[in-house]
Amino acid sequence: MNDNAPRTGLYGLMAEFTTPEQLLDAANKTYAAGYRQMDAYTPMPVEGLADAIGFRKHYVSQAVLTAGLTGCVGGFGLLYWISKIAYAHNVAGRPMNSWPAYIPITFECTVLLSALMAVFGMFAMNGLPQPYHPVFNVPEFARASKDRFFLCVEAGDPLFDKERTREFLSALTSYEVADVEN
Amino acid sequence: MKTEDVVRPIPPDIDPGPDHVLGPGHDIATVTDRIAGVVYQPLAKTPKPWFFAFAAAFALLQLLLISATWLFYKGVGVWGIVIPIAWGFAIVNFVWWIGIGHAGTLISAILLLLKQDWRTSINRFSEAMTLFAVACAGMFPILHLGRPWLAYWLLPYPNSMWLWPQPRSPLLWDVFAVSTYATVSLLFWLTGLVPDFATMRDTSKHHWQRVLFGMLSLGWRGSAKHWSRYQMAYLILAGLSTPLVVSVHTVVSFDFAISILPGWHTTIFPPYFVAGAIYSGFAMVITLAIPTRKWFHMEGMITMRHLEAAAKVMLGTGLIVAYGYAMEAFISWYSGNPYESFMYWNRMTGPYWWSYIMLISCNIAIPQLLWIRKVRLNLTALFIISLIVNVGMWLERFVIVITSLHRDFLPSSWGMYYPTIWDWATFIGTIGLFTTLMWLFVRFVPMLAMFEVREDLHHMQHTGAYPPAAPLPAHGD
Incomplete structure (x- = not known):
């Protein structure tokens, strides 16, 4: 997560999935494509997901x-x-x-x-308590704590390009890819 | 993104029997709706029996306030405590309550480490029970102090008198053990609630609820990085709580075992106290879970699998307790120590013989019915046995505290203990406090850990232990 990013403009792009397996698969592909600044959001812990997005040391x-x-x-x-x-x-x-x-x-x-x-x-x-976070601006994100799984590629990533990243994520999910506004 | 999908209705609440932890027809959305639904239902729609139970509990709570006020006004003389029985009901109740708390920690911590699938649905429920039982327990030593406003003298803090507590005394160990236990239990419970509060924040239809749950959830957003740290912290808490729970009742038993009084001075106390604690705790879990699941129709979530497993743990720990009694009796005879053998003979045949007979019937004889599967699967029988075990475990502490104290080494210092109405009022009052908090909890806080049930359900679907949900009409249409 890029905490230093200005609170305006695009925070990232978000893809939605219905099962943890789809999300895990998408996270692996996104990491393999070279993206590093990303986070996944799930209603319950998913085994191997932190690994898939390249987060290994939690201290x-x-x-x-x-x-x-x-x-x-x-x-x-x-x-x-x-x-x-x-x-x-x-x-x-x-x-x-x-x-x-x-x-x-x-x-x-x-x-x-x-x-x-x-x-x-x-x-x-974990940086909590943190009442505000850009991901909450996506209306569908309300289901991230219930039954949906999300992957967000952040705009701070060097490879991030609004159009190309959107295309890349669209290929992974059957839902529309959402803009995450700051 | 389009998520105006067809929402799956919550399946009917069917108890799937003693082999399954979850009723049929659920997916991760419906289990969430079902558990959160209890909190969301309008107050007027709350099941009627809940109101009656709450009213009864609240009335008993008033009894506690009255008896505590009277105690503070008059002093501990309102109780039946005398020399030589200076401990009386206060310590009996203290040990009883703290023992009840132990099942919650066992379920949430030890069974987590042992990967028991049936712990998930009842862990939050029993952790809450732990918390409220420890609150009741912690009150008694302080009420018993005589000058309860000076309770902080128990803590090591720099003071103008330059006095420090005595670290060689098990009574000081108890202060640390119980306060640490209360703190860690509270942390464990609250940590588990944070992701569920986030779910409540996101699914509530009322603005004030969203604000309230939003604050309680600390802004939890289910990030994979957060989950990764969270799971490690949760696992560590479980690992810490496991030796902690064993240490707490061990230290409580040291309060007795380190003295030289016959009936107290015995090495079997720590393991047998811990087993007894878990025994009474599971009895209380069953006592509370059976009405709760009936009132709120949670049969599909708290199933016979949970209740039967709890009954089995009760049977097992009950046998350890029986072994403890047998060893106490054996050693008092085998030791050849006249004081020891007199103590046990007096316990069985002395003025308090009735409490010993009741203890053996409640704690050892009657629970043997649990060997029969039909009894374990019969809710009425299970409920009654759990009540009997609760009574039995209270009697155990009564026998240990009262009968050991009333006849010590010198016949000139023998005495009798007669509890007064205020002894009973204080004790029954704490049952009121406990049940008041418990009934408020099951109604206003998600009583089962939603995220853990979702995780478990997904795991079961993955391994084929639970059928995957039937496909819904395609999304976005």
Whole structure:
């Protein structure tokens, strides 16, 4: 997605499909034809679709791992600091750093931070919340969250040419190709 | 583009029996219309039984407000708690509610990892159940504090007294376990709802609904890149929730097991608490799913396949619980420890013998009927058994908390526990809170995960497990 594109003129061209298989096939052909700036829109996750449009690295797992390690170290560190430094007192002769007793809370902190990162990190990387997006200007796009599948080739693509791209997409779908206005 | 195609009418709601997860005649559009239709129907068209159930639940909720107000005004003395039974109903109810929540996480997380096809239709429903059950659970330890307005003292935060909580205590572990569990369950539930809110935004006929769902959907547009990150995040959440759910009830059992009281100080508690939690949770799923699917005619979506599978899980976890009871009894005899063997003998024959007999009948004897397929497929029988298991699991916590506390090492400190009317009012009041939230949820939020049902349906059509939809007249004509 080209976020720097000006909010006027054409955002891209959009083709509509009735099944995920048709969309997957079209996405593969579009990628093979050299287009790179494109996105597909589906009412449910479609296996292999992100791959087909050339999107491979999502970094969600790495972000969650980082957050989880932070939670783990931070959680244990907090308990260590509390019971050894900030508020050290002798409980029935147990060592100040009685680390086995700290494991449950350390675990909970690990899970908590990982989960927060998984959700908020995922939405942030997706650029959500984002109330406005040019694709919503296509009236038929309302069905992208129900039973239709869309492929949008964006105007920012170096190969993009309004007429030739339209011709190319028209050959893939039996529906009319729509202009996506910014 | 032309999409004024013929719209397929929603097929009749037929239960396809115990072998299928979806009624016949659906495609990805009709399942969406069917689930969203419950939310879109005008308020006056809401099934009548829903109104009665909601009115009853709401009345009980008022009981909670009254009893909580009275408690705050008078103090915990309005309850029947005494020394030595200082925990009383509050902790019984806390453990019961949090256990009920566990089935939701099990269905949404563990069954996702195990790729169980029957989880899809009921996961949202049971996640909501988790959330509301944890809300009820979390209330009890705080009400039980005596000075509930100081509940934040439980958290480690810098304060002018330079005091910190005790990290070696399982009670502090509990604070972290339960608050993390509540947070992660909420996140899991809301994350699953975002794509469905987008569907609601796009299919609603009312402007205010489109605005409302538009805000809730965060502008979700179903981009393949978004789905790719979303699925990874969802999978990770499932992977995180799986050990989390096991850890939560383990930590709850540590509240007991780490003490030295006979009847509590036992290593079997963590696994047997977790199994009991799932047992009671599935019982509650069945208790709620049977009326809901009847009121809203969701027989084609929540099918006998779901209910029978839930019944089987109930039977299986019930047997683990039975093993737990047997081992408790065996070890108290085999250990040769006089306090242990007295505790168990007292549990069976002491002043609370009736609760033990009821526990064994509700949790072990009666659920054995579920071995019979005819019983599992009989909605009335299943509903009654699920209610009995709910009662049984509450009794289990009653037996553990009350009978263990009332006779400890020294006969001079023995006592009896008599719940007061406010104990009962608080407990029944939380059932009101739980059911109020649940009935509001099934009516005003898509109760099944629409995008997951679509995904599942497409997958089943692909593998031939579900017939492809009959072709419609050509589009664009």
